[in-house]
Amino acid sequence: MPIARAAGSAGSSTGTAARPTARSTVGTAAVRLGAVVLTGALLAACGASSDGAATDGAGGEVTITVDLFGSFGYKEAGLYAEYEKLHPGVTIKQTDTEDEADYWKSLQTRLAGGGGLADVQGVEVGRIASVVQQQSDKFEDLKKYGADGLKAQFAEAKWAAATGKNGEVLGLGTDVGPEAMCYRTDLFKKAGLPTDREELAKRWATWDGYLALGKQYKAKTPGKSTWLDSVGSLYSIMIGQEKERYYDASGKLIWEQNPALRAAWDHSVRAAEDGLSAELDQWSPQWNQAFAAGSFATMPCPAWMLGYIKGQAGEGGKGKWDIATLPGGAGNWGGSYLAVPKAAQHKKEAYELIKWLTAPEQQTRLFEKQGNFPSSTGAIEKVAAAKDPYFSNAPIGKIFGDAAKGAPVQVLGVHDQNISQQITNALSEVERKGVSSEKAWENARKGVANTLG
16 A cells, blocks of 8 residues: 555545545555545646646646545655656646545546546556546546556566556556554563564464464563554454455455455454453554554554654654564555546646556566555666665565565456455454444445345
């Protein structure tokens, strides 16, 4: 998710996110931390040359504007600077919005009006079906610039999700969000729990096993630390293990009848009722501070979350974290796309930039520096042996690579993000207000109905 990657984030209004939407100095793909909200005036500054190509001043110099929900890690990894060096006369200006939901709402307003759009717009994976099915007339078909020749570079599911019914290519894939479990070895030791990642993978092979271990942790908890950050994150990671979540393959809305979704709900409710959660909104200032404070011992983490953890926990967290295989099997949470609006002023230049940013070489570097797991098949092969010293030398290439291979090809619906948000909002009521599961479920139903109209 990005971090809004992102991609929506659990227990809050958003990451990936997002693709995390809140990212730090080590940006993540969901969901992703940004500080500057896009303004139309900033993006409307470019003029047009006599031959119709947009320019930004004397000498034909071009400023390519990029608008994301937080940082996808490009600036932090030095990719913008390298691209500018490789392309004299090109300047890249990025703006970002901390909350993916706010970003998407603003983007819809600007798409409707046709103004204030960047040359490159980020799209969280939970929104790509909306772009493909409802807004294909608002975005460039990248095939006209040669994108059809890139298909073999990407995982099939990643490519297909951004392809329209008539074969239009409406975005190029950035990262994906294979899932694992991040945990604090120092806190496990204090609670008398095993710290070996292989042993833990066996102990929490199922989500029931994970929650049972959490109850043991709570009984011996060091200080004020809890088992996990929020039940919303638990729900999001569990539902990411399912092929069908909110819609079936025919496009029918099935979330209320989906037993897998209800299982994720029930486990999340159980975690709340057993007091295993720190009750933190992901991407909130309190959540950010909790990383360094050791306020929770485990956190379901897509690959893009690694960079975020490093940024928030800082050097003091190095060697205290480790990563193990996720309970219940492989899954995916987050991932994003880069798209070019039809109202963009530098369409060709924007395409060349996103082609370069999503190429295997750049995706490999982003994983090595930021933890964003690539959607490029070539890059996936290159990172297979990667380890991360920050996370106790965990074999992240293998852990996340196996998760990516085992994750289901998810059915994406137009309103996935909106439905997910209503469910996590309802779970927050259980977690913080003691609302019953039945009442919260009814609130989720009403929220979804109101959102979908």
